[in-house]
Amino acid sequence: MQNFYRDTWAEINLDHIEANVQSLKKQLPPNTEIMAVVKANAYGHGDLEVANAALKAGATRLAVAFLDEALALRKKGVTVPILVMGAVRPSDVTIAAENHISLTAYSKEWLKQAGKYLLHHEVSLHMKLDTGMGRLGIREEEELVESLSFIDTHACFQLEGVFTHFATADEKDTAYFKGQYDRFLTMLKHFEHKGVLIHCANSATSLRFPNDVFNAVRYGISMYGLPPSLDIVDEIPFKLKEAFSLHSSIVHIKKVKKGEKISYGATYTASEDEWIGTVPIGYADGWIRRLSGSDVLVDGERVPIVGRICMDQMMIKLKEEKPLGTKVTLIGSQKDQTISVNEVAKRLETINYEVPCMISWRVPRMFLKNGSIMEVRNSLL
The missing domain is CATH 2.40.37.10 (Lyase, Ornithine Decarboxylase; Chain A, domain 1)
Structure with missing residues (x-):
């Protein structure tokens, strides 16, 4: 062992990360982009190392929860598109713009406030639609129309994508999921001819309904070799490899x-x-x-x-x-x-999801590639 001085460590198998990405890519329609979700330090696995493995395996974009996580990746040399899926303070949008980080637009009011800070910058946006998760997102079509109009008339905003998130995609009963999906389809009519990235599929949706994912998916828990829930294990079309x-x-x-x-x-x-x-x-x-x-x-x-x-x-x-x-x-x-x-x-x-996330970064991470130690990260030294 190297770079740490205690007898406890976690091992992250990067070959398994790559295999899980490659397996998903094979079942998706051609030209579907994979956005690797590396929030929470890649679910406790290690953001940079997982990001690089996912990109090598065919992912083209990354997604995180907070601006700080995106900035950390930029500081580590990651140059691919990164989307912050959570709320970013309007006063911080220029930092995102300067670092070419895409932000989530989740309300008309947020757009108005963010626009006040973008006097000399442009920022890319993915519009979040709340189709039934009840978290972030525009829920009513009237607000959606007004928000799109606001973006169209303010050159500081560049609409890059639109997305939603499903609350029950990992459950056997698909009634609520289908209701959200139909609502998303209805709201998507306002994005016709805009040529944006459309992503609604998390791991569960990507694995269960690969033909209903539009032109991008967000690959999170199953990239790490874990099923979204035990309810749908029998529906996963390939063997996940726990990392x-x-x-x-x-x-x-x-x-x-x-x-x-x-x-x-x-x-x-x-x-x-x-x-x-x-x-x-x-x-x-x-x-x-x-x-x-x-x-x-x-x-x-x-x-x-x-x-x-x-x-x-x-x-x-x-x-x-x-x-x-x-x-x-x-x-x-x-x-x-x-x-x-x-x-x-x-x-x-x-x-x-909670288990690798709760293993603290006091525990060194040992990254394995081709059966050998590629790198050891010790956050204490």
């Missing part, structure tokens, strides 16, 4: 007597003489206390976390004494055993 794994090591081992207690609150009592290993990962790393009692992998076998997970460490019960430095896998595979992101999410009663 994120999480590992640590045994740094201390001891044999405790029957009846002895482990960790805060003394909630765990040894039922017999037991081998207990200490592993240097805890809730400050994102391996939260609610995961106490779940399994990890050691030498290809499942072993339980015992006692409460601490801020920086946790303890595991071993069947036998293990050498110091023995690898512990929290997410990933050893021999014929696998602990997936979905398994961890189920344990936490949440969605798989």
Whole structure:
């Protein structure tokens, strides 16, 4: 290992990122652009490295949530088009314009306020339509018509795209999804002959309805090898390759007597003489206390976390004494055993999106390419 000095790390398989992009590209209509969604530091995987892998595999654009994320990519040398999908303060639009970053126009009022700051700049816009998500976006056709007129009469704005977001595209029941899609079609009539990028498809829509995606898709969770939901796994047309794994090591081992207690609150009592290993990962790393009692992998076998997970460490019960430095896998595979992101999410009663996002950047990321370490990113050094 290199560039970090602790025995915990995450591995990001960039070959899997590329494969997931290439697989989607094959099922989309020709000339459909893929916008790789790398917000939240690429869902906890690493924004620059994932962006480069996705672009190499055929993506042509990137999408993020906030202006800061787009600027971070620009500072790291990324030159392809980037869309900020979230709200940007009108007073910051010149910064976006200077860095050739596209912004989301989500109301007539935002356009009016943003226009006041664009005295000597032009900024590219993607208009967001709220077809039923209830988040950002123009909901009424009257406001849409007025907003388009405002853009047409103000040279500081360049309309580049239009989009919406589906609330239930990852659910079996498609009634609400179809209602949103039909509403989007109705509103799209105002964009005829404008020659803009039209994107409504997130991962779920891209995978399930590839012929209804217009000329661009936004590829998010499934680019990382994770299904948008477990409800539609059987509808995914190719095998997703999970890119994120999480590992640590045994740094201390001891044999405790029957009846002895482990960790805060003394909630765990040894039922017999037991081998207990200490592993240097805890809730400050994102391996939260609610995961106490779940399994990890050691030498290809499942072993339980015992006692409460601490801020920086946790303890595991071993069947036998293990050498110091023995690898512990929290997410990933050893021999014929696998602990997936979905398994961890189920344990936490949440969605798989949340799991890699919650692993803090105190945990170094090791980027793998062709089976070898390509790069290590340690945010602390």
